[in-house]
Amino acid sequence: xxxxxxxxxxxxxxxxxxxxxxxxxxxYFAAGHSGGAWLVGVAGTAAALSAxxxxxxxxxxxxxxxxxxWILLSAPLTGALQCWAVGEPVVGLVRRHGVVTVPGLxxxxxxxxxxxxxAAVVIALGCVASLAVQARAAAVxxxxxxxxxxxxxxxxxxxATTLYVALGGMRAGLLADAVQGAVMAVAAVVLAVAAxxxxxxxxxxxxxxxxxxxxxxxxxxxxxxxxxxxLFLLFCVGTCAQPHYVQKFLFLRARHHLRILPxxxxxxxxxxxxxxxxxGLAGTALAAExxxxxxxxxxxxxxxxxxxxxxxVVLAGVAxxxxxxxxxxxxxxxxxxxxxxxxxxxxxxxxxxLGAARLVTVVVAAAATAVxxxxxxxxxxxxxxxxxxxxxxxxxxxxxxxxxxxxxARGAVAAIxxxxxxxxxxEAITPQLPAxxxxxxxxxxxxxxxxxxxxxx
Amino acid sequence: MTPPDRVPVTVGACVxxxxxxxxxxxAMPVAVAACxxxxxxxxxxxRRTAALALAVGALGLxxxxxxxxxxxxxxxxxxxxxxxxxxxxxxFLPVAPWLYARTFSKSDDAAxxxxxxx
Numbered sequence: 001x002x003x004x005x006x007x008x009x010x011x012x013x014x015x016x017x018x019x020x021x022x023x024x025x026x027x028y029f030a031a032g033h034s035g036g037a038w039l040v041g042v043a044g045t046a047a048a049l050s051a052x053x054x055x056x057x058x059x060x061x062x063x064x065x066x067x068x069x070w071i072l073l074s075a076p077l078t079g080a081l082q083c084w085a086v087g088e089p090v091v092g093l094v095r096r097h098g099v100v101t102v103p104g105l106x107x108x109x110x111x112x113x114x115x116x117x118x119a120a121v122v123i124a125l126g127c128v129a130s131l132a133v134q135a136r137a138a139a140v141x142x143x144x145x146x147x148x149x150x151x152x153x154x155x156x157x158x159x160a161t162t163l164y165v166a167l168g169g170m171r172a173g174l175l176a177d178a179v180q181g182a183v184m185a186v187a188a189v190v191l192a193v194a195a196x197x198x199x200x201x202x203x204x205x206x207x208x209x210x211x212x213x214x215x216x217x218x219x220x221x222x223x224x225x226x227x228x229x230x231l232f233l234l235f236c237v238g239t240c241a242q243p244h245y246v247q248k249f250l251f252l253r254a255r256h257h258l259r260i261l262p263x264x265x266x267x268x269x270x271x272x273x274x275x276x277x278x279x280g281l282a283g284t285a286l287a288a289e290x291x292x293x294x295x296x297x298x299x300x301x302x303x304x305x306x307x308x309x310x311x312x313v314v315l316a317g318v319a320x321x322x323x324x325x326x327x328x329x330x331x332x333x334x335x336x337x338x339x340x341x342x343x344x345x346x347x348x349x350x351x352x353x354l355g356a357a358r359l360v361t362v363v364v365a366a367a368a369t370a371v372x373x374x375x376x377x378x379x380x381x382x383x384x385x386x387x388x389x390x391x392x393x394x395x396x397x398x399x400x401x402x403x404x405x406x407x408x409a410r411g412a413v414a415a416i417x418x419x420x421x422x423x424x425x426x427e428a429i430t431p432q433l434p435a436x437x438x439x440x441x442x443x444x445x446x447x448x449x450x451x452x453x454x455x456x457x
Numbered sequence: 458m459t460p461p462d463r464v465p466v467t468v469g470a471c472v473x474x475x476x477x478x479x480x481x482x483x484a485m486p487v488a489v490a491a492c493x494x495x496x497x498x499x500x501x502x503x504r505r506t507a508a509l510a511l512a513v514g515a516l517g518l519x520x521x522x523x524x525x526x527x528x529x530x531x532x533x534x535x536x537x538x539x540x541x542x543x544x545x546x547x548x549f550l551p552v553a554p555w556l557y558a559r560t561f562s563k564s565d566d567a568a569x570x571x572x573x574x575x
Contacts, residue, residue, distance in 0.1 A: 066538055073545050077493060077520065080553035084500035084513075210534050217534035219527040219541055226478070229485035229524065233475075236493045259561040263554035270550050277542060403499040404464050436479040445472045452465045 011160035014176045018168015028169030028354050029337045030100040035174060035251040041264025043174050044248035046181030046326035048239075049272050051137030052383040054188075054279075054320040058304070059297030061280025062287060065209075065216025067223025067231075071384075072276060074236030075269045079262030082249075085240045087258055089402040090249035100250060102243045102334065102398075103342040109402050112409030117346025118416040120338035122393040123243050127335035128368050130386040134158075134328040135372025138321070144302035145317030154373040161325045162365040165332045166358040173329040174251055180322035185271045187319035192278025194308045198286060202278075205285035212288035226436030234438050238387055241395035241444070244330035275319075279304055328365075336361045385427060392423030392443025396451045404455070411454035415447035422446050464502070471495050486524035490517050504562055512556040523549060 022028040035043070060068035089109070093099050097108040103119035106112065135154045142153015164172040199205040209216055220228045239245050252258065283304035286292040292303050305316040339360050341351040396415040401407045426439035433439070471492045478488035494517030501510060523545050530537040 066541055076549040077553050080557035081497045083557060084497045206535060214534040217538040219531035219537035225531055226482035226485055229489045233489045233492055237496050256563050259558050262557045266550055266554050399496060399499055403502050434479055448468045449472060452468050
């Protein structure tokens with residue numbers, strides 16, 4: 001309970017700081033285009049990595065083994081890929097048009113309110129769903145790390161995040177994300193090392209699993225190789241379509257900061273992801289030895305930490321809360337921008353003011369908390385579904401749409417609709433799909449073909 | 458003279474490769490690397506330089522080789538795991554950021570500070 005009180009005090013301080021500096025749309029939605037590479041890189045990584053990294057990822061390792069790591073194996077590529085495919089065009093559009101929202105990028109580039117509106121709808125829907133994932137994670141974390149009621153934990157964490165995002169927008173969000181990112185990185189390394197020490201290091205854990213559960217090792221664990229490669233591709237190209245990833249490019253204050261941004265992103269990502277590999281490997285080995293009992297995959301991380309010691313439980317709880325708060329902050333702000341700014345502009349009306357954005361932030365947070373806290377689906381599965389949806393709907397529009405001179409607004413809108421529809425249709429029948437056919441990738445592929453078919457002659 | 462527009466052919470080839478790899482999973486390393494590289498190659502629509510084309514191409518080739526290695530070690534519990542974590546993740550980390558920094562162009566900076574927000 002003390003941790004939740006500290007959390008609320010931290011949120012109040014950041015909210016007070018941000019509210020004094022987020023007086024216009026650029027400050028509220030784009031942090032005043034004021035960030036350098038290190039600030040944006042660390043904050044962007046914190047926003048990108050959710051509780052999925054601390055809870056869902058290690059839990060998934062216990063089920064499919066090395067197959068789960070294919071989600072993060074694209075990390076070496078994604079920083080450069082994002083900057084080449086979307087970062088450079090976004091920074092250029094900010095400079096030329098003063099864009100402050102992700103859907104606004106499509107309007108500025110393609111001159112189309114329809115494309116802006118379609119992207120706004122997708123982002124609003126996807127953000128509410130993704131926020132529900134964070135609320136679900138907060139509920140699990142509160143129960144297992146802090147020993148508090150699930151609903152109370154989800155409510156407190158979402159309320160704290162909502163406080164500073166509603167008042168200070170991304171001015172407060174960028175600062176909070178950077179602090180949270182630093183906490184996550186340090187905690188991730190400490191927790192991974194401590195967990196692995198329980199089983200004799202990576203070597204000891206590998207020996208245990210090779211003897212007791214060899215099917216979890218190898219190149220792909222229990223995942224079919226084609227599915228593992230599809231995960232790699234989904235999480236590689238998908239980074240260019242996640243609105244909370246693209247949003248960070250709006251925060252940069254000058255183009256030259258892009259030069260080292262991939263290095264900062266990759267470093268921060270790699271350091272933080274050690275918790276997934278380390279705790280996943282150690283916890284699974286402990287379970288194989290019978291020293292740990294798992295009721296559900298999401299129990300792996302907290303129960304491993306409990307074996308390490310009380311300090312590890314607290315540190316893991318703090319790091320996990322930091323991870324989910326930073327991600328939730330971005331989704332809240334993106335949803336508010338889509339609903340109070342982009343949706344109105346797409347309809348030819350003036351965007352609502354920051355008061356409306358603050359109100360919508362609160363409403364969206366409440367709705368997502370209600371949905372997420374009541375869900376029984378594992379955090380990892382919910383996280384992957386959200387990632388796929390954004391990839392399918394937004395990848396063609398945000399890459400070809402911003403970079404290809406022949407791209408049209410009609411093509412972008414059709415690609416968004418087709419991608420989202422195909423992803424949702426295939427998501428319902430995922431178990432029946434052949435190996436390697438990912439709903440998100442299939443939706444994106446259809447979207448790319450549609451954009452090319454409707455291109456300028 | 459306007460350079461030929463390779464986007465439609467590239468999109469078609471990537472979708473076809475991905476579809477083929479679903480039918481013949483051994484082609485997955487090539488399909489995955491090709492699709493990822495094609496996305497990065499969008500930068501060539503704005504900055505077509507030999508150095509940049511070489512960097513993107515080299516990254517694609519490197520990715521194919523590394524992904525192919527995982528395929529070859531799939532059935533070896535210990536070797537496959539060490540390769541995936543040690544080589545495909547940790548050793549691969551600095552390559553793309555280094556290539557990006559080496560080929561980065563500051564040319565658009567001449568446009569000055571951000572415009573007044575809408």
